[in-house]
Amino acid sequence: MQHTDHATLNASEQLVVAAAAAAAPSVFNTQPWSFVFTDAGMEVHADPHDASMPTASAARDVRLSCGAAVFNARVALARRGHGSRVSVFPDEGDPLLVARVAVTDDAPDRALDELYRWLGSRRTNRYPFRPEGIPAAVLALLHDAARREGATLRLLEGEPEYQRMLTSIRHATWAEDDAVREDRGARLSPSARPPAIPVGNLGPVPRPGRPDDAPVRDMAQGLDLPGRGSAAFEPHPDLAVLETADDDPGAWIAAGQALQRLLLEATGHGIAASFANQPLEDAELRPDVASGAAHFGHPQMVLRLGYATQQPPIPPRRPLSQVIRESGAA
Template identity: 65%
Template sequence: MPYTDHALDVPEQTAVAAAAASAPSVLNAQPWLFATGPDAVEVRADPLRAPTGTASAERDVYLSCGAALFTVRAALARLGREVRVSVLPEARDPLLVARVAVTGDGGDPAAAALYRWVGERRTNRHPFRPEPVPAGVFTLLRGAAEREGATLRRLDAEPEYQRVLTLIRRASLTEDDAVREDRAARLTAGTPAVPVENLGPVPRREGRDGDTAVRDLAPGLGLPGRGTAAFEPHPELAVLETPQDSPASWIAAGQALQRLLLEATGHGVAASFANQPLEDADLRADVSSSAAHFGHPQMVLRLGYPLTRPPAAPRRPQHEVLRRVGR
């Protein structure tokens, strides 16, 4: 069959896969694979890449792949392509997260506009400025999540804010030793999943108020070059939630996450994640217990205006994640 005018050539396929591989993922594990051809891009899960030992391990893989999926959509829109997205299209192949078929010329202008921020987005584990994100900007972020079927709930009132912050602290203190050991092994390997420059400084402890939502991914490892820093005393927190809690919902949450993160980047807002209580099944239920009508919590975000812009985190070599199909 002859190619249509909107078929993807090899450089375009490469560009789409490279953009998708820049998406955020749990511990920068990048648990995905891509298959590209002239008429479609497939996103597949690569669960062997993901950290293990937490109640959220499977969910985190699908969330990460969902973030990559939205980036595929944005990249194709930037190339002027209309697409049809099929999520979990083959029941017998749950690792096939999505197939994005190229159906014509055009593309989603809103997704295309967000593509410019793909290379600028960072997970920022450094201190933020103390001022809150303005209500108008947060409304845009919430709207971005809603376009993907999720809710971004701002924790801006007591006692809910302090309750979730307490759950974050509790989860950090009660984390299983095996989970810490697995993460430490990844961070101290020859090519760490998260380099020191991206870990951010060790949070300076100054009593209860010093136990912020900022997650120290390498407690006690003494990695050179980190230093210590005082973080914002009242971190801005938001919870990303979905009505259901299934693999399809996790993929939707990942798409919502990447969409809102790109929107945030365009407005100078950075984010890191405080998902500690979501990695514990009991504490995850507690995160949503007072707001069950919003749905199931998928991510806890710390938002703010950065003082430091970290470098881009390293990516897997393209030959490991990209397979070409078709002629």
């Protein structure tokens, strides 16, 4: 297909696109991105701060987060009536330039345009879900959303596979490094301004007595943060693994785009999600998450999906003035 680059985005369009991109999920709400607007469209740059991240798999998680931001930019461009074309890692000499999102004069992608309305209500939900499962027809839409971005959503349906995932999550939680836990504590502490994830977004502490059984990740495990309360979680949520055929920076960007596409689709169908990535952050446990008999590829995210009992508040984002930068500025 022939693409032609459009002239440019005006200032108010730039703000809309940047705000949409900045609403993407990011590892530990680090928002590890900045955006540069050019005559051709928008560039997404990864922040060079992998080393300060609390997880061992920081490089991957930063790129995944940037991929989700790229997807949101495409959605916002479609809403503004533009086509878009993404070039991933377009400059070999600049590995932090994750993507150029060119504005084209192609007709906007209707499917992307329709997802725009869910941008503001999508959020990571660490509250208990209702016990009912997700209908097969809706799961099929989520599979399709991932597939359209070059990834696969593998639902853990069989008991052995499901139980193996719970075991991996449990092992990873036990095995977590003290340094990682301390770093997390510092980021979540009320004295961090603002805390990376506010108390209202952490969800309740899984009810004592069954803490290891809850397939929800308590991001503040071991921290005594006031105001969380405790609750029993649904015993058997739908769990799924987002996978890609490759495991390199390009695949991580694809996984981030697929993640955001399926999360917006899920939001539109009343489905909430949180993540239990702890086994993916442990180099020894990570292969276990992928070792299903007919697995497709490399695991990138572990998702818990279900119907929310409570909608958390909107977590904080950096002001756009800190996220949009001039070309060439560090």
